[in-house]
Amino acid sequence: MLAIETKDLTKDYGVGFWKKRPRRVLDGLSIQVEKSEVFGLLGPNGAGKSTTLKILLRLIFPTSGSARILGKELDDTSAHARIGFLPENPSFYDNLTAEEFLNYAGELFSLPAAERRRRAARLLAQVGLEGARDVQVRKFSKGMVQRLGIAQALINDPELVFLDEPMSGLDPLGRREVRDLILDLKQEGKTVFFSTHILSDAEMLCDRVAILHLGRMQGCGELKEMLEMDVAKTEIMIQSPPPELLEGFKAHGGAWVRTGERVRVEIPSGSDVSAVLGMILQSGAEVVSVNAVKISLEDYFMEQVGKDARIAPEKAAVGPAKGER
Amino acid sequence: MTAAAPSKSGLHSTRNACWALLVLGFLALFAVQRQIDRETDVYAKINEVLYVRSGTTLRSLCLGNEGLLADIYWTRAVQYFGRGLMEGTGERRFELLAPLLRITTDLDPQLIIAYRFGAIFLMARRPVGAGDPQGALQLIRRGIVANPDYWRLWQDLGFVYYWELHDYKSASKMFAIGSQQPGADFWMKALAGTVAAKGGDLETSRFLWSEIYRHAETDAVRKTAEYHLASLKARVDLDKLNDLLEIYRRKTGHDAHSIYDLTSSGLLSGLPKDPSGIPYVIGPDGHAALGEGSSVDLRMVQ
Amino acid sequence: MKAMNRVASIALHTFKEAVRDKVLYNLVVFALLLIGAAILFSSISVGIEQIIMIDLGLSSISVFGLIMAIFIGIGLVSKEIERRTIYHILSKPVRRVEFIVGKYLGLVLTLVINTAIMTAGFYLAIYYQKRSLGAEDFAPLSAIYFILLQLAIVVGLAIFFSCISTPVLSAVFTFCVYVIGHFLSEIRWLGTTLHSSAAKWVTQVLYYLLPNLSDFDFITRAAHGEKMSSSLLVSNSLYALLYVTVLISASILIFEEREFK
Numbered sequence: 001m002l003a004i005e006t007k008d009l010t011k012d013y014g015v016g017f018w019k020k021r022p023r024r025v026l027d028g029l030s031i032q033v034e035k036s037e038v039f040g041l042l043g044p045n046g047a048g049k050s051t052t053l054k055i056l057l058r059l060i061f062p063t064s065g066s067a068r069i070l071g072k073e074l075d076d077t078s079a080h081a082r083i084g085f086l087p088e089n090p091s092f093y094d095n096l097t098a099e100e101f102l103n104y105a106g107e108l109f110s111l112p113a114a115e116r117r118r119r120a121a122r123l124l125a126q127v128g129l130e131g132a133r134d135v136q137v138r139k140f141s142k143g144m145v146q147r148l149g150i151a152q153a154l155i156n157d158p159e160l161v162f163l164d165e166p167m168s169g170l171d172p173l174g175r176r177e178v179r180d181l182i183l184d185l186k187q188e189g190k191t192v193f194f195s196t197h198i199l200s201d202a203e204m205l206c207d208r209v210a211i212l213h214l215g216r217m218q219g220c221g222e223l224k225e226m227l228e229m230d231v232a233k234t235e236i237m238i239q240s241p242p243p244e245l246l247e248g249f250k251a252h253g254g255a256w257v258r259t260g261e262r263v264r265v266e267i268p269s270g271s272d273v274s275a276v277l278g279m280i281l282q283s284g285a286e287v288v289s290v291n292a293v294k295i296s297l298e299d300y301f302m303e304q305v306g307k308d309a310r311i312a313p314e315k316a317a318v319g320p321a322k323g324e325r
Numbered sequence: 326m327t328a329a330a331p332s333k334s335g336l337h338s339t340r341n342a343c344w345a346l347l348v349l350g351f352l353a354l355f356a357v358q359r360q361i362d363r364e365t366d367v368y369a370k371i372n373e374v375l376y377v378r379s380g381t382t383l384r385s386l387c388l389g390n391e392g393l394l395a396d397i398y399w400t401r402a403v404q405y406f407g408r409g410l411m412e413g414t415g416e417r418r419f420e421l422l423a424p425l426l427r428i429t430t431d432l433d434p435q436l437i438i439a440y441r442f443g444a445i446f447l448m449a450r451r452p453v454g455a456g457d458p459q460g461a462l463q464l465i466r467r468g469i470v471a472n473p474d475y476w477r478l479w480q481d482l483g484f485v486y487y488w489e490l491h492d493y494k495s496a497s498k499m500f501a502i503g504s505q506q507p508g509a510d511f512w513m514k515a516l517a518g519t520v521a522a523k524g525g526d527l528e529t530s531r532f533l534w535s536e537i538y539r540h541a542e543t544d545a546v547r548k549t550a551e552y553h554l555a556s557l558k559a560r561v562d563l564d565k566l567n568d569l570l571e572i573y574r575r576k577t578g579h580d581a582h583s584i585y586d587l588t589s590s591g592l593l594s595g596l597p598k599d600p601s602g603i604p605y606v607i608g609p610d611g612h613a614a615l616g617e618g619s620s621v622d623l624r625m626v627q
Numbered sequence: 628m629k630a631m632n633r634v635a636s637i638a639l640h641t642f643k644e645a646v647r648d649k650v651l652y653n654l655v656v657f658a659l660l661l662i663g664a665a666i667l668f669s670s671i672s673v674g675i676e677q678i679i680m681i682d683l684g685l686s687s688i689s690v691f692g693l694i695m696a697i698f699i700g701i702g703l704v705s706k707e708i709e710r711r712t713i714y715h716i717l718s719k720p721v722r723r724v725e726f727i728v729g730k731y732l733g734l735v736l737t738l739v740i741n742t743a744i745m746t747a748g749f750y751l752a753i754y755y756q757k758r759s760l761g762a763e764d765f766a767p768l769s770a771i772y773f774i775l776l777q778l779a780i781v782v783g784l785a786i787f788f789s790c791i792s793t794p795v796l797s798a799v800f801t802f803c804v805y806v807i808g809h810f811l812s813e814i815r816w817l818g819t820t821l822h823s824s825a826a827k828w829v830t831q832v833l834y835y836l837l838p839n840l841s842d843f844d845f846i847t848r849a850a851h852g853e854k855m856s857s858s859l860l861v862s863n864s865l866y867a868l869l870y871v872t873v874l875i876s877a878s879i880l881i882f883e884e885r886e887f888k
Contacts, residue, residue, distance in 0.1 A: 057718045060886040075336055077720050085718035091710050095647035096640065107636040108719045110629045136647075152715060162718075339724050340883065343876040350873035355835050357866045361842050364859050381813065385841060388809045389689060389777075392682040392847030400672045435851045438674045542674040 001071045003160050003191040004033035004056065009065035011051055011215075026051050027215040028065065033193055033208075035159075038186050040202040041195040042301065043212035049195035050088060052212070053164050057085055070160060081109060084153035088164040090145060094138040098129055098148055101137065102155055109156040116155075123151040128177070142169040150181065161185060163194035167201055179205060199301055211301060234273050236265045237288035238280055245283040249276070262288065380431035387432065395433030402426055402439070406446065407545060419455035423447060426464060434471030437478075438542050440464055444481040445537070445546050448489045453549060453625070458489040477540070479503025480513065484533055487520060497521035527564070530626070531557045555600035556625040559615065562597060566605055566613035569593060580611045633721055637729025638736060645699045645737040654698075655741055658691040659748040666756050680756055681767055681850040684749040689774045689846065692742055696778045697801050699737060700785025703730045704882075705794035713887060724879045727786065731875055734782050739775065746771055763852060769860065770849035776867040777843045781805055783874035784838070790881040808840035838870050 009029040012022035026048040033039045041049045054060045056067060058074055072079040092101055099120055106116035124130050127147040132140070140148065146169050153161060166182075167175045182205050185192050196202055202209055203223065210220040241263050249256055249265055256265045267276055280287060384391045402425035405418055426443040429436060446454040447461035462485055469478045483499030486492045497520040504513035512532075519529055534557060538550035569592050573581045576590070584607060587593040596604050601620040608614035615621055645651060665683040669676040704727075707713040716726055746768075754760050784804050788797035807814075811834050818830025843863055845855060 054887070057714075059714060059717060060888060077722055080718060080720040083718070085714070087711065087714040087718075089711075090715070091712055092715070093640070093644045093712055095644050100640070100643070104636065104640045105715065105719065108633055108716065108721055110632060110720075156719075336883070339722070340880065343724075343880045346872055346876040347880070350869050350876065351835075354866065354869045354873065357862055357869060358835060358839060361839070361859070361862045361866065364856070364862065365842065382810075385810045385813055388806065389841070389844035389846055390682075390686040391844075392678070392850050393686040395847070396672060396675055396679040396682050399675065433847055435847070436675070436678070 001035070002032050002068070003035045003037075004031070004039075004067070004069055004193060006031050006052075006056075006067040007065055009052070009055060009067055010063050011048075011055060011060065012063045022063075025215050026055070026062075029212075029215075029217055031210050031217070031220060033191060035191050036186070036189045037207040038182060038192045038205050039194075040206035040209040041193070041212060042197065042199065042202055042209050043195075044197055046214075047212040048215040049197075049212055050164055051215075053085075053162055053193075053195060057083075057162065081156065082159045084156065084158035084161045086149045086153040086161075086163045086166055088168060090149035092137045092145065092148060095136055097134050097136050098124060098140075098151075099133040101148065102152055105152045105155045111156065119155055119157070120151075123154055126181075127151045143171065143174050146170055146174070150178070158190065160191045160193065163192065165196055166194055167196065167198060175201070233293045234267045235289075235291045235293045236267070236277070236280065237290075238263050238265065239286035239288055241280070241285040242283050245279065245285060248279055266293070383428070383431055391432045395429050395436055395439075398425060398429040398432060399436060399439055402429060403442070403543065403545070419446075419451070419457075422455050423457065423460045423464070430464070430467060430471075434467070437468070437472060437475060440468035440472075440478060441481060442543055442546060444485060445549060448485045449549065450489070453552075458485055461485050461489075474507055476503045476506035476509040476513070479506060479509075480536070483516075483520075484537075487525065487533070488530070491525060493520050493524040527557060527561050527626075531561070552622065553625055555621050556623055559599045559619075559621045559623060560626045562599065562605065563613045563615075566597070570607070570611070570613065581607060583607050630722070630725055634725050634729040634732065637716070637721070637726060638733035641703070641730050641733025642736045642740075645702070645734065646740065648699070648702075650698065651695060651737075651741070654691050654695055655744055658687050658745050661687045661691075662745070662748045662752050666752055669756065676756070678850045680753060682846060684752060685767060685770055685774070685846040685849065688742060688745045688749065688771060689777075691745065692738065692774055692778045693781060693805065695741060696734075696738060696781040697785055697798050697805075699734055700782045700801065701789060701794045701798050703734055704786055704789035704878075705792070705797050708789075708885075708887060709794060711887075717887070723882050727790075727875060727879050727882055731782065731786055731871075734786075735779055738778050738782065742771065742775055742778075766852060766854055767849040769855040770845040772860075773843040773845045773855075773863060776863060777840055779867055780838050780840070780870050780874070783871045783878075787874050787878045787881075790878050790885060804837060805840065808838045809844070810841075811837060811839050812841060839866070842866070 007030050009026060010024070011026040012024050015021050015023045029048070029052060031039075041052060043049050051060065055062050056069055056074070057080075058077065062074075067074055069079050070082055096104065102120040102123065103116055106120065111119070120133075124133050127150050129144060129147050129151065132144060137145070137148070146166075150166070153163070163182075166178050170178060179201065182192055182194070192205075194205075206223055208220070208222050211218045239262055246256055246263070249267075256263050258264075265276075267273055277287070277290070387394050402422065405425060406422055423443070426439050426447075429439045433439075443464040444461050447464060448454060448458045450456045462482065465478055465482045465485070468475075469482070472478065479499050480503050483496045483503060486499060487496035497517045500513050500517035500520060503509055504517060516529070516532075523529070531554065534550050534553045538547060538554060541547035541550055566587075569587055570581055573587060573590060573592060581587055584593070584596065584605060586607075588596070598604050599615055599619050599621050603616040603619040603621075605613055606616045615623065662684050665680050665687070668683060669680045672679045707716075713726075717723065749767075750760065750764075753764060757764070781801060784801045785797060788800045792800065814830050815834040818827045821827065821830075848855075
């Protein structure tokens with residue numbers, strides 16, 4: 001059974017008073033998330049990441065398409081008993097204390113009282129809010145609120161955890177802790193579905209990712225494959241190269257950057273790396289290091305997103321043309 | 326029962342239940358509202374007579390707090406009325422008294438004290454009251470419609486006819502009707518008879534004013550009753566003195582010139598004083614009169 | 628059943644959240660102060676000390692109760708949606724109908740507790756004024772019960788408008804319906820005097836559609852020591868129950884379709 005499965009999930013919002021011109025914020029999203037994997041939904045702001053999560057959690061309703069969580073249709077709220085959700089920039093009831101709120105969350109899952117207390121205590125310790133359990137949420141800092149959000153997302157020991165921008169509002173220490181937490185969850189066999197626009201986090205954590213831009217999926221698959229899919233580069237560090245050598249690089253399509261005495265040369269794959277190396281050695285320059293550089297997710301991302309960037313705005317406003325779909 | 330039924334129909338059943346509740350609820354509300362209307366109909370009938378809409382609109386504006394506003398208006402009416410006295414001019418203000426009392430009783434038709442206060446001070450002539458006996462009648466009548474069981478309002482109605490309008494036939498009628506209301510004092514019936522037979526006389530007047538004095542709920546009413554009783558007593562005393570003067574004339578063949586003539590002839594045993602403590606004197610016209618410095622005002626009993 | 632437990636849980640936590648609100652706390656304190664001041668006012672008023680004590684005391688409870696009902700009523704749904712606290716609830720196995728019902732019950736509980744506190748203050752003031760409390764002094768309790776019924780309807784209105792509108796607008800609409808609800812007999816009478824039969828029909832419909840709140844006004848009569856007939860008690864209780872049911876059902880219908888962006 002797939003943890004999450006969507007088929008052609010589409011969401012239009014009516015714009016204008018008579019709602020005549022629909023604005024498409026999600027366009028035919030089809031993804032499949034396996035159990036026990038960490039899946040990242042990536043994309044710039046406004047890409048439709050939050051929309052996707054909210055549709056899956058039945059906070060908003062899709063215009064067309066279908067989806068299942070843990071094998072259940074979207075309007076079966078019994079599936080919610082086995083999931084956890086951390087919304088983006090969460091806020092809680094001002095006048096309840098951290099412990100009371102966790103207890104409330106536990107009650108909504110119909111957990112027995114003793115179990116609730118145990119888990120609440122454990123989770124508060126886990127997220128570092130142990131000392132603030134009797135403090136009203138009104139007095140929490142942003143980081144504390146985020147931590148409470150994580151705690152309440154895990155109170156029912158869910159199989160599937162939804163996290164919407166879980167790193168937002170955290171300092172580097174906090175982000176490290178969340179990263180570790182996600183890895184822990186994965187170790188425990190849970191499925192984690194999180195959205196983010198911070199690519200380095202995704203790179204570190206995800207098994208698979210989907211890239212969303214302006215409501216459309218631009219790419220999806222295992223991270224390893226995606227990043228190796230595209231052209232890798234070779235990076236050569238040399239010391240004190242003669243000028244005519246640098247000219248020679250251009251012919252091979254290489255680019256170079258000088259920092260002090262050292263020059264870093266990048267050669268796209270496809271070019272003859274051996275030939276370039278030969279050139280360098282012949283010129284008498286010293287080779288400091290030779291590295292195969294995998295494309296970073298950011299590069300990949302920029303490539304995918306950049307393609308549509310210029311023509312995108314009009315497309316988004318109009319939606320599909322007549323006859324399409 | 327743990328797991329929910331397949332949710333599509335679960336949602337439908339919630340939706341259907343809500344629609345059913347909505348429709349049935351409104352139907353039932355319709356029925357219950359009509360029942361409530363039947364029960365509160367009594368008050369609606371009263372409204373018909375009491376200058377219908379302006380009064381009830383005013384009450385509606387208060388959103389249920391009309392009693393409080395009536396209390397405030399009542400306090401204002403009394404303060405307005407007494408302000409001249411407080412300011413030392415000795416004058417009372419009357420122009421707004423009727424409207425203030427009218428608003429008060431519009432807001433709370435059961436504020437008896439306002440009707441009774443209005444009865445006295447709208448009826449009485451200046452400078453004691455507003456000199457508007459018709460206004461007093463109007464006010465009391467509205468009070469009776471709103472409080473049909475309160476027999477003293479009939480007493481007040483009769484009193485206005487009796488004291489100010491000198492319409493003894495009507496007065497007697499009012500006392501008679503009042504005597505039949507639940508809890509009416511026994512003397513109402515007798516009074517109806519007396520007034521019908523004799524019209525206005527001092528004994529009846531003293532009795533009525535002393536009733537007002539005894540049951541006065543405001544200081545102003547009590548004070549006014551006191552003054553009227555004083556005047557009435559003085560009048561009675563003066564009449565008695567005039568009788569004695571007549572006896573003296575017959576006995577001695579000439580007029581008495583001072584009170585001492587009466588005392589020395591044994592007709593009077595002491596020096597009678599009026600209710601303000603000033604001894605009576607014989608006036609230049611040969612009739613008994615009030616002494617100098619007396620604060621009794623005989624105009625009240627003209 | 629689990630659903631009932633969830634509703635109870637939502638109700639209880641709504642109550643906790645509401646009752647700790649600073650504004651609410653201050654409102655209750657003001658009401659108690661005003662009731663205390665009534666002792667002073669009543670001594671100024673000539674000849675009607677008892678009457679004004681009850682008028683002022685009950686009116687305070689009514690007015691402050693209304694402010695509270697609107698204020699926390701709006702906080703129930705509108706504020707939850709605006710502040711996104713609702714995500715936490717609806718992402719759990721909680722049905723939307725459970726949310727609305729639980730919220731409503733929690734708020735009514737808050738109102739009952741606050742009214743009880745004000746009532747206690749009221750009777751303390753009466754005792755202070757009269758130096759004794761007899762059986763007849765408890766007649767105003769039925770007026771207070773009617774005030775509570777009115778407030779229960781107001782809260783229902785607040786929830787209903789919250790489902791379709793922003794916090795500020797919901798408050799405005801709720802207050803407007805409260806005011807109109809006291810004028811409905813006037814409106815219906817107006818309809819009978821107008822010549823247009825459309826107007827007649829419209830005013831009749833309004834009369835039965837909007838809540839008839841003036842039927843619950845018993846303050847002035849209680850001040851005059853009038854006893855409430857038991858049939859009126861039952862009729863009005865039934866009316867309030869039905870109207871609240873209608874409001875909540877309508878709210879649920881709307882809420883089921885609502886999206887939370």
